[in-house]
Amino acid sequence: MGRIFQSFCFAWQGLVYCLKTQPNMRLHGLTAIAVLVLGWYLNFSPLEKGILVLTVTMVLAAEMVNTAIEAVIDLISPGFHPLAKVAKDVAAGAVFIAAVAAAFIGWALFVPKILSFIK
Numbered sequence: 001m002g003r004i005f006q007s008f009c010f011a012w013q014g015l016v017y018c019l020k021t022q023p024n025m026r027l028h029g030l031t032a033i034a035v036l037v038l039g040w041y042l043n044f045s046p047l048e049k050g051i052l053v054l055t056v057t058m059v060l061a062a063e064m065v066n067t068a069i070e071a072v073i074d075l076i077s078p079g080f081h082p083l084a085k086v087a088k089d090v091a092a093g094a095v096f097i098a099a100v101a102a103a104f105i106g107w108a109l110f111v112p113k114i115l116s117f118i119k
Ligand SMILES: Nc1ncnc2c1ncn2[C@@H]1O[C@H](COP(=O)(O)OP(=O)(O)OP(=O)(O)O)[C@@H](O)[C@H]1O
Pocket: 022, 024, 070, 073, 077, 078, 079, 080, 081, 082, 084, 085, 088, 089, 092
């Protein structure tokens, strides 16, 4: 039980580190809260809520993995190296495609719902 709690504390520290040091993580986090609150307010179905939760989690997790990769690269390759560039660019690309997919999913879920609310 102690080990599980300790692992949870380390994971929490990683999350707090990302929120403190990464402006993009704060932006994704605030967007996630806004999207989830709005989703619940607009009475999304359980399936739609599940898709929303998975979508925001995908973006936040991608941002955290990106931050971890950046930290490792800065540790092992403080100077310029072409492979360091590849690693950072690919990690940033993962965040980018996750964010683009999230934007499409948000558009597909929210636009019909908001239109039906306005009518
Ligand atoms: N050690 C390095 N060697 C080669 N290119 C690097 C190196 N460090 C960074 N770069 C290049 O600079 C870009 C920006 O790197 P940086 O570490 O500032 O990432 P970032 O995405 O701007 O970080 P953050 O998300 O913290 O703002 C990388 O995507 C990469 O192209």
